[in-house]
Amino acid sequence: MAETPERNAPTGTSPGVRVIRRDGSVSPFDAGKISVALTKAFLAVEGDDAAASSRVHHVVAALTGQVEASLLRHTGPETALHIEHIQDIVELALMRGGHHKVARAYVLYREDRARAREQRTPKREENGLTVRSADGTVSPLDWRRVTEVVEEAVAGLEGTAAEPVLAETRRNLYDGISAEELALAQIMAARTLVEQEPNYSYVSARLLLDKLRGEALTHLAGEQRQAGQRQLAERYGDYFRDYVRRGVELELLTPELRTFDLDRIAEAIHPERDLDFGFLGLQTLYDRYFLHERGTRFELPQAFFMRVAMGLALREDDREARAVEFYELLSTFHFMASTPTLFNAGTTRPQLSSCFLTTVDDDLDAIFQSYQNNALLAKYSGGLGNDWTPVRGLGAHIKGTNGQSQGVVPFLKIANDTAVAVNQGGKRKGAACAYLETWHVDIEEFLDLRKNTGDERRRTHDMNTANWVPDEFLRRVEADTTWTLFSPDEVPDLHDAYGNAFAERYREYEAAADRGEIRVFRRVRAVELWRRMLTMLFETGHPWITFKDPCNLRSPQQHAGVVHSSNLCTEITLNTSVDEVAVCNLGSVNLARHVTRDGLDAERLERTVTTAVRMLDNVIDINFYTIPEARRANLRHRPVGLGLMGYQEALFEQGIALASDAAVEFADRSMEHLSYYAIAASSTLAEERGSYQSYEGSLWSRGILPIDSLRLLAEHRTGDALDVDYSSTLDWNTLRQRVRTSGMRNSNVLAIAPTATISNICGVGQSIEPQFRNLFVKSNMSGDFTVVNPHLVRDLKARGLWDEVMVSDLKYFDGSLGAIDRVPDELKALYATAFEVDSRWLVDAASRRQKWIDQAQSLNLYLAAPSGRKLDELYRYAWHKGLKTTYYLRAQSATHVEKSTLRGTDGKLNAVAPAVPTVPTAPPEPAACRIDDPGCEACQ
Structure with a gap:
């Protein structure tokens, strides 16, 4: 019987992909060599008897395929991979596969070989190497400039030095290296040092900034230009005026920006603030925010902030003074506008708003109009929250055709596909959230929308979902009584009712159903429906739990309408209707x-x-x-x-x-x-x-x-149903x-959004989130990035505890301090991670905030070891504490942070970032909202 080929089996050589050896020579990539190395490592640890050899053969084939897939995922026809990087990925695959003994032996072997090479290998010379520019011309490698750029990048940063970066850069050089690869080699060299010293994140950012400066100056001048930070600072004003002119010529910037006093504006710019970014922040801006022409960026960070500030000051009386005031706030990271504002302020299409909430009417024309509205709103970076409660349920009568409705689910499937198709101009994933009230007759099918099994025509794998839960339902859960489901076409006023008025009207409809006056309804045990809601929340991450009555009873605008849903990230609670989005x-x-x-x-x-x-x-x-x-x-x-x-x-x-x-x-x-x-x-x-x-x-x-x-x-x-301060x-x-x-200029002024992206720009934790880990790899649309808690490093350094052993321990214990004996208890408490903190503390803090907020807050909850009882207690506790909404439920999986070196897994600049999310979760979640990136980028 023939063997079934292993999944991801190695394919051998890959045309065009090269390997840089340690001596600088280049050879074709050959996955067979990875297979041989893995086989030797396994047999060295597990023995070479026949039984072991058979098992090793299958394991090695699968691992080799995974490594090859990861290495080649982003390669192009001229990609060059360094041998050390390939070994990093092999090590990572061993750890992900749970082969810890083999991985440990592999790491120790690599370290021994590295020490031996260091002793016998003379220092590598850069003389004689050449660099190939984008137009194909070849010139000698200017190592002096490389040294100057690196020395400038480490200047003033404690714990950093130029030599380690230069040494790592040397390892990645080869004759004929492209100018792009040379720039990336320096950046990635600094990135390998981040886990030892967090300040190397700033070094990496400054090296990326040098690459960006070269792009911008060359683009604006029409010829190859380079400048150091100090050189550019002296002529930043000239650059800024050229930048505005070019942006208007390309029809990317509104011509109104040229009517500002650009001399006055340029004088207010602080070029030195370009140095304040960590690598994740600047890489995010580089990939997705800075203006470019066909991929060549010509917008530097301070020009970016001033462009946004000017765009927001267009209607001010003293535009220049206000633009400078706004710029000061943005460029110092005291405040950050949301992503759509950063994308589009000062441009020819200034769609600056973050969130849009709609109500979908029970009419075929209205339903299909809602799809078009979603597409138009998402096109320019808006996040969507759709209230689908008015749409009649499964089995309801359709007067026009004398037929029966198929319910709301088929329409949700189309909404899901619309969100996928319109991906916000390629800048980030389109995203929407569908809301349904708990009394809707389709609620049980709604709960199943994110399941991975069942009829695919009734699944929405790419759309978020949320329950819009009235207080009356929670009262019945606690009383363990029945709950009645209705089709909204027969109970139309329930949609706009809330509080005691809803409860009274709901009971009247139940009585009408008992009298036979309502055709479509179904009775369920309230606590059973509640349990199913929580089960689906744990299994699929959806639907989220949001509370209708607190949102409406505390709304400043209850005289002008009804809050029918929240938004994509559950922090916005505004009125919607057929006429108002x-x-x-x-x-x-x-x-x-x-x-x-x-x-x-x-x-x-x-x-x-x-x-x-x-x-x-x-x-x-x-x-x-x-x-x-x-x-x-x-x-x-x-x-x-x-x-x-x-x-x-x-x-x-x-x-x-x-x-x-x-x-x-x-x-x-x-x-x-x-x-x-x-x-x-x-x-x-x-x-x-x-x-x-x-x-x-x-x-x-x-x-x-x-x-x-x-x-x-x-x-x-009533009673103890509200426990607030x-x-x-x-x-x-x-x-x-x-x-x-x-009076008030604004109907609502406060809402706490996830800040998934803008917090990266500012170099801080997202929103009100607890820290996920003290050391981990963060994934988003810009790539994978090593993140180390600099506050922890500072405190450990002060106690003489920050060393290679501590880094290794943090990796092994998933970024947690709890099991590391030599760490003092006060630091373990201060730097406890999200899953080490009882989520009741998060709810208590959120309850205290909620009393001051006229809208809501995106609140993720974390459970290290979820159970039905814990989920029930936690979400009832949130309701009793007066919260308006909750967001994701985060649960740990069997494997957490990779227990291996994080070298070689940093950033989009690294063409071989791992294909597998570094930190998986139990419930599957959208790519923009993974556990290692808690929060939804479509909000901020």
């Missing part, structure tokens, strides 16, 4: 820049928030609206969503452990200040520009602020009176 304009304060060891810097926070709210309000008037319903809603209500990021770093800076009362108190006080300053800023804008159109009748107009609306929710909760420290009475007198 809700729009939210997001940005986030970097909390890490507003704390000291002594606590919150309230004065700095007030300055930041005041300017940030003005920037967000400007978005509304400058915005390019792709559909009229969005324009109508945004200009009428003017909502913005100011949030925060860098919360974990703010705790690190103060020495506060996340799982502590002090952290919960800090969450409360920091959000109180942010809320106070944001509301005050919007009220000040109302004095200058006027209140939003629908202000009269709002909670604001009645002097009811978010802290007050908490009591409105309490009135609808009402404490405050600021002068809210004065602010209430001011809001009633002066």
